[in-house]
Amino acid sequence: MVGQSAARKAAGLIVRMIKDGQIAGRALLIVGEPGSGKTAVAMGISKSIGDDTPFISISASEVFSVDLSKPEALTQAFRKAIGVRIKEETEVLAGEVVQIEIDRPQSGAGPRVGKLTLKTTDMEAIYDTGNKMTESLIKERIVAGDIIQIDKATGKISKIGRSIARSKDYDALGPQDKLVACPSGEIQSRVETVNTISLHDIDVINSRSHGYLAVFSGDTGEIKSEVREQIDKKVVEWREENKAQIIPGVLFVDEVHIPFPNFVESPHGVPLDLLDRCLIIRTSNYNEHEIREILKIRASDELVEMDDDSINDLVQIALETSMRYCMQLISTSDILRQRRKGEKVTVDDVKKAWSLFIDVKRCKKEMEKHEDWFIK
Structure with missing residues (x-):
């Protein structure tokens, strides 16, 4: 950024407060002449807070909609800016692929089954694979010498890399392939996975009228308050059981004076009682x-x-x-x-x-x- 030293110092203090969790529930107003870098300061804040903290940017004109009321649009925007970090333990199989045997039917049609041999530095085991797992192995192009990880609950196969022991073999490796050491210990183990999701996504998934498909289409519509209350109670239970962590984020509303046409003569075009509750950062014209x-x-x-x-x-x-x-x-x-x-x-x-x-x-x-x- 160029210039705006005072505004950047103030924004730096805000970023530190966001990272320390000391500014939750507060409002920040960035004011200044047109073209003085107000949006640039907000984008600088979004880049500085890191990837873990949710940052949602909307325009004030998006609040006006035929499908959604203004309170519902604002509620959805606020809940998008609140993340939930969920921890869960899953059982996985991790090791180096020694051999894959696939039994194909003579007719060419029908399910394909096989055997998968995995090993670590301490043990080796053979697993029978069904049709779905065999198809996944073929789709991921798993071959002998690959280091893989299989989620037992979902059957998802993740290719970690290529075994270092096979590095001397002639093989055409792409830039995305990496050489890793063969895992040690047991093949089957419990791994803690961390997933971060917003409260709004949980609302949409649990909304019976829309379901999880609305997460991809974006057509969420009105969400009942009863659904949100149940989700809030469940998230509180997860937090008390140390299964989840709430991450307060940042909601940036551009051109915030647009929803207040009756307050044109008020300072900055917003009501005085709202202005009194804001921390205000002033930007000046460039020289x-x-x-x-x-x-x-x-x-x-x-x-x-x-x-x-x-x-x-x-x-x-x-x-x-x-x-x-x-x-x-x-x-x-x-x-x-x-x-x-x-x-x-x-x-x-x-x-x-x-x-x-x-x-x-x-x-x-x-x-x-x-x-x-x-x-x-």
Whole structure:
């Protein structure tokens, strides 16, 4: 990020409080002029809190829906931002594949069964495989020398890698294949697995009217409060039994003033009682040096080569108009550069793009100049 040192320091304190679990249930409001980097600060917070903490981003306009009421839409968004880390123990078979024997029917049709020989450094065992397990072995392309793990409850086969003992054998290994040591101890063992899921996903799965398929389609609809109450009680039981851990996340609502059209004259367009309950971070306008750095970064991201004069011209335009307008001029100027088959974007390209596409201030002047032509 460029500039906004005070806002970044405040955001750093918020990130530390989020990681320590000291800010649960509180509201943070990021205010500032248009184009001053409010969303960039929020995205910086999302990248800093880590992958374990849920971060949900929505726009305030998403609250308005024909299918969902506003309280239901907000409730679903809040429950998406609350994660539940569930711990469970499963029995697995882990070892190196010594041999696979598959008995195929002579007719070619019908179930296929076989035998699977697994070994560790301490023992070796032979298992009979049914049709489903045999099909999974063929699908995963399991061969002798692979280190695999089989979940006994679900029958899921996970290929961990290739045995180091087979590394001397001639074999074409891809970049995704890795050499691992043969496991030691018992073939059958109990492994603790940790899965993280949001409260909203649990709501959808347990909703009889939609079921788990709604998790993939996104069409959840209204969820009854009774379902949520039962799920909350169950999650509390899991937490007391040390089977689950609740992870409070972050819900970021962009353009939060949109749902409050009756509070246009209020500070920041939100009710005063809501504003009084928020921690407020203020962003300031960028200076000339910061604008130049941001435009250079944006041009580099869009793979646009610009000379120094064109960058300086864009900086002056940004000071008179807005940063967003200048960022849009970068791509349009590059198209003009391609048409004349030049190597870099020049001042002439920027000026031509400026003349073709007007900014908000010039648009407003045109509207005021021809206001008699429009319906009042």
